[in-house]
Every structure is written in C-alpha cells, then in structure tokens.
Amino acid sequence: MPASTIQKSTEFTNTNLEVLLSEADIKRRVAELGKQIAADYADKDLVVVGVLKGSCVFLADLIRAIDLPLTIDFMAVSSYKDATKSSGDVEILKDVSQPLRGKDVIVVEDIVDTGLTLFRLLEILGSRGANSIKIASLLDKPEPRIKKELKIDYCGFQIPNKFVVGYGLDVAGRYRNLPFIGVVVNPDIA
Numbered sequence: 001m002p003a004s005t006i007q008k009s010t011e012f013t014n015t016n017l018e019v020l021l022s023e024a025d026i027k028r029r030v031a032e033l034g035k036q037i038a039a040d041y042a043d044k045d046l047v048v049v050g051v052l053k054g055s056c057v058f059l060a061d062l063i064r065a066i067d068l069p070l071t072i073d074f075m076a077v078s079s080y081k082d083a084t085k086s087s088g089d090v091e092i093l094k095d096v097s098q099p100l101r102g103k104d105v106i107v108v109e110d111i112v113d114t115g116l117t118l119f120r121l122l123e124i125l126g127s128r129g130a131n132s133i134k135i136a137s138l139l140d141k142p143e144p145r146i147k148k149e150l151k152i153d154y155c156g157f158q159i160p161n162k163f164v165v166g167y168g169l170d171v172a173g174r175y176r177n178l179p180f181i182g183v184v185v186n187p188d189i190a
C-alpha cells in the first residue's frame with residue numbers, strides 16, 4: 001500500500017478510545033432533555049448554571065434544545081476526589097455572576113460520580129433564595145455514589161463504573177473536544 005493511503009489515527013479515531021456513546025446518541029438524548037425542560041419551565045424564570053469546565057459542551061448543546069427564554073451562568077469548584085475527606089471540602093473558585101433569588105435554577109453537570117461535589121454545591125446554592133433548584137447531568141455513574149439521596153432530575157445516560165472522556169469530560173485536561181463519550185482502554189498510554 002502506498003504510504004499516502006495509510007490512515008493515520010487522529011485524536012478522534014484514537015485506538016486507545018472505545019466509543020461508549022456516539023455523537024448521534026448524545027444528540028438524540030440532548031434534544032429529548034431540552035424538550036422535557038422546555039415543557040417543565042414554561043413561564044418560569046430559568047437560569048441554567050454550568051459547572052466548569054466539564055459541563056461546557058453539554059450546556060452549549062442543551063440550551064439550544066430548550067425553546068424558552070433563559071439566561072446562563074457558570075460556577076467553578078475544586079472537588080476533592082478523596083472520599084475519605086468530608087463533603088465540605090468543596091471550594092468555590094468562581095461563583096455565579098447574578099443573584100438567584102426568585103429564579104428557577106438548573107445546575108448542569110457533565111457527570112455525577114460519588115455525588116459529593118454536587119451535593120455540597122446544592123447546599124451552597126440552596127441558601128441563595130432560588131425558587132427552585134434542579135439538576136441536569138449528561139451522565140450518571142450510580143455505582144460509586146456516596147450521596148445516595150442526590151436526585152438527578154434530568155439525566156442523559158446511566159453508565160457503568162468506568163472512567164469516561166469526551167464531550168466535555170477530561171483526563172488531565174485532555175479529550176474534552178471529542179464529539180462522543182469514550183472509555184480510555186489503556187490509561188497508561190496517553
């Protein structure tokens with residue numbers, strides 16, 4: 001075979017990634033979630049709050065599937081993955097830039113894993129006088145959940161207890177730009 005016809009793998013066709021949810025799967029589900037939210041939030045004062053950075057791709061697609069007036073805002077938190085630490089170990093690195101009093105808030109996450117980060121975030125947002133606070137998460141990994149009482153109001157997909165990347169999710173900052181959700185086959189080869 002001439003060298004010019006050999007297909008080189010790229011970031012998106014990386015053989016170390018196994019596709020778990022395709023671009024089409026995600027698109028279909030996000031459209032459904034958007035319709036559901038639009039039906040639930042007609043005549044409400046909706047603020048969609050993304051948790052940086054992981055939720056940015058999902059949020060961008062989700063808001064374009066919600067045919068209602070809305071505003072967006074962002075928070076950034078440092079979460080401590082060490083489950084032996086208390087759930088209070090969540091530091092706000094960036095807060096929303098508007099008062100939430102009287103608003104109907106949907107917090108958008110990429111994935112809920114142990115639930116510790118979101119649980120603490122909801123405690124913090126819960127003191128802001130919002131009319132309602134709900135959760136939208138693209139992915140739900142229920143197996144490692146510590147905060148079992150956490151309710152995901154709008155869930156894209158339940159997934160097995162595997163480390164996933166793409167569509168906003170990263171490993172060491174990489175892979176957020178994949179248009180699909182993949183599993184890293186061998187974490188030792190980056």
Ligand code: IMP
Nearest residue numbers: 054112113114115116117163164169170
């Ligand atoms: P939790 O506090 O354990 O629920 O942590 C949730 C956060 O951990 C998510 O917002 C992600 O940033 C990160 N995370 C958890 N599981 C994964 C994964 O499989 N891939 C990438 N990031 C993950």
Ligand code: MG
Nearest residue numbers: 052053054110
């Ligand atoms: Mg996150």
